[in-house]
Each structure stands twice: as C-alpha cells, then as structure tokens.
Amino acid sequence: MPDDRTATTHAPGQTAAGARPSPARARLGRGLLPLLGPAFVAAIAYVDPGNVAANITSGARYGYLLVWVLVLANAMAVLVQYQSARLGIVTGRSLPELLGDRLPRGRRIAFWLQAEVVAAATDVAEVVGGALALHLLFGLPLVVGGVIVGTVSLGLLAVQGRGQRRFEAAVVALLAVITIGFVTALVVSPPAPGAVLGGLVPRFDGAGSVVVAASMLGATVMPHAIYLHSALARDRHVPATRTGAHGAVVRERPDPRRTRLLLGATRWDVVAALVLAGAVNIALLLVAATNLQGVDGTDTIEGAHAAIVGAFGPVVGVVFAVGLLASGLASTSVGAYAGAVIMGGLLHVRIPLVARRVVTLVPALLLLGGGVEPTWALVVSQVVLSFGIAFALVPLLWLTGRRDVMGEFADGLWMRVGGWACAVLIVGLNVALLVLGA
Numbered sequence: 001m002p003d004d005r006t007a008t009t010h011a012p013g014q015t016a017a018g019a020r021p022s023p024a025r026a027r028l029g030r031g032l033l034p035l036l037g038p039a040f041v042a043a044i045a046y047v048d049p050g051n052v053a054a055n056i057t058s059g060a061r062y063g064y065l066l067v068w069v070l071v072l073a074n075a076m077a078v079l080v081q082y083q084s085a086r087l088g089i090v091t092g093r094s095l096p097e098l099l100g101d102r103l104p105r106g107r108r109i110a111f112w113l114q115a116e117v118v119a120a121a122t123d124v125a126e127v128v129g130g131a132l133a134l135h136l137l138f139g140l141p142l143v144v145g146g147v148i149v150g151t152v153s154l155g156l157l158a159v160q161g162r163g164q165r166r167f168e169a170a171v172v173a174l175l176a177v178i179t180i181g182f183v184t185a186l187v188v189s190p191p192a193p194g195a196v197l198g199g200l201v202p203r204f205d206g207a208g209s210v211v212v213a214a215s216m217l218g219a220t221v222m223p224h225a226i227y228l229h230s231a232l233a234r235d236r237h238v239p240a241t242r243t244g245a246h247g248a249v250v251r252e253r254p255d256p257r258r259t260r261l262l263l264g265a266t267r268w269d270v271v272a273a274l275v276l277a278g279a280v281n282i283a284l285l286l287v288a289a290t291n292l293q294g295v296d297g298t299d300t301i302e303g304a305h306a307a308i309v310g311a312f313g314p315v316v317g318v319v320f321a322v323g324l325l326a327s328g329l330a331s332t333s334v335g336a337y338a339g340a341v342i343m344g345g346l347l348h349v350r351i352p353l354v355a356r357r358v359v360t361l362v363p364a365l366l367l368l369g370g371g372v373e374p375t376w377a378l379v380v381s382q383v384v385l386s387f388g389i390a391f392a393l394v395p396l397l398w399l400t401g402r403r404d405v406m407g408e409f410a411d412g413l414w415m416r417v418g419g420w421a422c423a424v425l426i427v428g429l430n431v432a433l434l435v436l437g438a
Helices: 024-031 038-047 049-062 067-091 095-102 105-138 142-161 164-188 193-198 207-220 223-237 256-291 301-312 314-347 353-369 374-400 403-409 413-437
Strands: 240-243 249-251
Touching (some): 038 164, 038 223, 038 314, 049 207, 049 256, 049 314, 049 374, 067 207, 067 374, 067 403, 067 413, 095 105, 095 223, 095 314, 095 374, 105 314, 105 353, 105 374, 142 164, 142 314, 142 353, 164 256, 164 301, 164 314, 223 256, 223 314, 301 374, 314 353
Antiparallel strands (some): 240 249
C-alpha cells in the first residue's frame, strides 16, 4: 500500500517531487531533525545554576537519599513541557497570551506580578551562578562577575533577534559545554550502582530534606520554562500572518495533518532535551554524594568546587567552573526571553529584550553587592520557584483540556490524569514545605 505520509515528513519548503521513496531512517532525518530545537532552549532552564546549587546541596548533605526526587521531577517535566509546546502549536498562541485574553484586568495584573516574582527569582539564580563561575575561574568580585554575565547575555539575546534557529544553535552549543562540565567528574569517579538504586526509594530525612527536595523540584520543573515553551514552539512552527490588537502577531493554526506531524516531532524534541537535562542533574547529585558527602563546606558551590579540585585535580575543577559559567550565560538569556513573553502576553506590553534584561538584572546585582551567601541565595530562589509552578501548571492543564481551545487535540483521559497528578504532587510537596518549615 502506498505510504501517503511521505510528503508530510519533509521540512517546510522541501519537496518529494521526483524522488524515490526514502527509507525510514532517511525520512526521519529529513522530516524530524529540522523540526527539533525549541525544547533544547527550554531545557536550559533545567540545568541552570540553581540546579547546580540544589543538587550539590542535596548530595553533600543527604547522599543518595533524594535521587528519586530528580527522577520524578524530570518525568513530570517531560509531560509538562510537552503540554506547553502542544498548546503553542495547536493554538498558535503562547500560554501568557491565552491567559491575558481570558483574565479580567485586575486578575491579569495580579497574575503578572506573581510571574514577575518568579522571573526575578530565576534571574537571581542565573546571574549569581555565572558570577560565581567567573569568581572561581578568575577571582573576579561577584558584582563585577554579575555585570559581565548580564552584558554577555545581551549578546545572546541579540542573536535571538537575528532568528530563532541561530539562537537555538547558540543555546545548544552552551548546553553541550554544560553537559561536559558537569558530567566529567562523574565519569572520573562513578558511584556504586547499589547506592544509586537505594536513592530511588521515595523517603525523607527530616524537615531539612523536604526543604532541599522543594528546591530541587523548583529547579527542575521551572515556571518560566512552562510559559516560554509555548512561545518557542509557536514561533518555530506556526508562521505569522498579520498583526492584531495590542500589536500581537496573528497566526494561522496548522491543518490537522500538519499539526500531527509537528506534535510527533515535538515529542521527540522534548524527550531528548529533558533526558539530557535530567542526566546532567542526576550527575551533579551523584558527584556530590560520592565525593563530597561529609566534607566541610561542600554544601556551597565554592566549597564543592574546592573539594572537586582536591579530589580530581585542577583540570576537572576548571571544566566544572566552565560548565557553571555556560549555565549562567545560557539560562539568564533564556530567562530574559521568558520574561518578555510573560509581560507581552499578560499586559499586552512589548518592550525590547535589552530593556527587559537590564530590569531583571538589578535584583541579582543588589544581592551580590549586599554580601548574601551565593549558594544560599540560589537554593532559596529555587524554593520560590517551586511555589510558582502551580500558577503556571494549573492554567496550562486547564487550557489543554478544553475543546474550545484545543479542538480535536484536547487532552485525552490519560494525559489529563498524568497532568493533574503532577499538579497534585507539586502542590502537596509545597504544602509540606510550609508545614515543616513553619
């Protein structure tokens, strides 16, 4: 039987005219690979300096105890990010845009304010982490390092202005550096498999472990990544047709056949990107649990770096610091991009990314200048992010389950069950954090 799907597996602008039917592998390369990329940009949010602080703190304090938190959080992240991308592809609109159209003015502003708090907490983690990396590499004062990180991130945002594919390529290159930087020590000194398996059993060890688990969750399932991914997938896959109210770009929804192709590619995109990000996060925890547990000062990034240098030598220490720097640079650019998406969708206000970058840089620089312990600031920022997850996740699941929004692509039974189970787990952990931390 002829395969009438062959024509749909070519990237936009390609044609199968005059060509013989391609083998399955060639079809995959031509049709799928050009559609990948948005999830790898969103995945940067999952390997930012906040993740480094939360996971190193977890491993140094509690060993392998909380490995299960990372595995569970990463599984939830795959589902959540796919839902966000799916919303953008099917509707041709971002999550903040859809909420901005449905919320009355007062609620819309209130929703934006909490999202801005989340964006500020995100930027604290990213700028502080990059500044720490420059301090470890060159001995620069933290405030000077923060200014440098903010300035270099402007260059990455300028790349985004020249086209999303170029921005994706720059971010993926930094993601490769991050992966090498954070996995090298694990390759040099791998953990005992039995100890790792023991960490997959869900349990806590006092209120302190719940606080760290909440920070790990906040660092893994990132609110701003939920908002952003819908815009990334929309901008890549749904072409603009005209300008509507408030200067918003109006896009034609893809036809159902094209939508199915895009959703299939998006599943691969999300799984590949977040499996990589999850592996990096788990590697960080395992390195700390294997080599840093019980060593004084290793619950801070600076102490962990010193211990890594002592255990593996200066070369591995430099590789780790370079990975941390790449993490800060990439994630702060992605965070500024997400902030612009949130503001534009909820307030119908569009400001240049450069201005957005300057505004969100200020709180991080104030913290650095005030002498706040950097790793503590990173962990606390991730706890703040964990409380922002529900505000992004619940509206996302509400919208993807509505037929008047998603049409035939509205959530089926199992997608609804999985999505709302994630939401309940996240909110439940945050309630536990409030009770135990009181």
